[in-house]
Amino acid sequence: MKLSDSNKTSAEIKALTNKYMIETYERYDFIAERAEGVYLYDENGEGYLDFYGGVAVNSAGNRNPKVVAAIKNQVDDIIHTFNYPYTIPQALLAERICQAIDMDKIFYQNSGTEANEAMIKLARKYGVDHYGPNRYEIITAFDSFHGRTYGAMSATGQTDNVIQMGFKPMVPGFSYAKFNDLDSFKELVTDNTIAIMVEPIQGEGGVIPATPEFLKGLRDLCDEKGLLLLFDEIQTGWGRTGSVMAFQNYDVKPDIISMAKAMGGGMPIGAICTTDKYAATFSAGTHGSTYGGNPVACAAAYAQIGELLERDLAGNAKQIGQYFMEQLATLPDVKEVRGKGLLVAVEFNEVNAVEIKRGAVAQKLLTTAIGSHTIRMVPPLIVTEKECDMAINILRQVVESLIK
Secondary structure (H helix, E strand, O other): OOHHHHOOOHHHHHHHHHHHOOOOOOOOOOOEEEEEEOEEEEOOOOEEEEOOHHHHOOOOOEOOHHHHHHHHHHHOOOOOOOOOOOOHHHHHHHHHHHHHHOOOEEEEEOOHHHHHHHHHHHHHHHHHHHHOOOOOEEEEEEOOOOOOOHHHHHHOEOOOOOOOOOOOOOOOOEEEEOOOOHHHHHHHOOOOEEEEEEOOEEOOOOOEEOOHHHHHHHHHHHHHHOOEEEEEOOOOOOOOOOOOOOHHHHOOOOOEEEEOHHHHEOEOOEEEEEOHHHHOOOOOOOOOOOOOOOHHHHHHHHHHHHHHHHOOHHHHHHHHHHHHHHHHOOOOOEEEEEEEOOEEEEEEOOOOHHHHHHHHHHOOEEOEEOOOOEEEEOOOOOOOHHHHHHHHHHHHHHHHHHHO
16 A cells, blocks of 8 residues: 555654554654565655565565565455365465475464474474473573564573563473584483474574584484474575575474575465474364465465575575675674675674664665674575675765764
8 A cells, every 4th residue: 555545644654653553663764665676665755775675574576576466366266265175375385395395294374483383382292292291391592583472482592681571481391502502402401302493593693603513413413312403494494595495505404494484475474394204293183273374375475485496596695695795894893794695694893783774774775783783684685786785885884974
């Protein structure tokens, strides 16, 4: 909907939002009215270079034409139905995903946090079914982020910040080890442990890639102790890191993997994938979702993943990401540039990250702050060197102005 369709002014739309919505976000002072490719346009037609990508969602570009067409076509047939009849979009998407990442089965959800809830439930039930009622504990990592529902929030290893503060007690059965420290994980394994759950790259934790030795060590540890290895690829999946899924960069395969964000091209959808061995744990009535596998969302995801795979946008992410990180390292006050593919963070020595974010949006560049001195960028995977140069120039101006 455009502002002209609402019979409201820009100020009135903002006032309605402020009056009626429970607000947990710092709003930018513009209305997002239209999107195209790597740009988000405001109510005045001004284009913002979108290096936030709808929080790593719009990986095949904002309003990708094939995704839009798939949504429109599906709406003409079925918008929603319950999950008892077969539906074509579910079946086609299941085949495309399982074949692309070498998994046997998929279960659809509506979001990343729901996908992680399903992954936690599947691992716990497998432990209880096969080893007894106490085999349900899961080790995750400090500084991880797995979502905001109670199970996912409890799995999140950020115990002293706003994610968990005020919401305790957490769901029992989670412990936290140091990321990239294999010995720290080994020390927490007990007779009640059933799984280890990590992000291949910690996103909210500062864009910290796992080392190959760490993930390989976790795989070996899980095999030795009879544990499930769970990978949260909500943010890293579907081309973001230079391979279809991040675990393929490491040649370490998880037992269960969660996904969302880039999967749906803007439609709300998530999923878990696993092997036949573990999929059998979920039987009739053990898990479900009213909207999970919605035909429109599945049709959009089928088109979105088709674009990512057929255009090798993972390859573009790898190539352009390397170029982008090299250029980011030339900015003033840079302490470290981290990332893989087009999941990129810049940590500064002194300059405040929120001030950089605000200064960048004033110059029509969208980023986010993930710490006192760290910004994160996750542009659409169709981004070019030219657009990266535009972002670099804006960031340089902003950082230089803040240093003065």
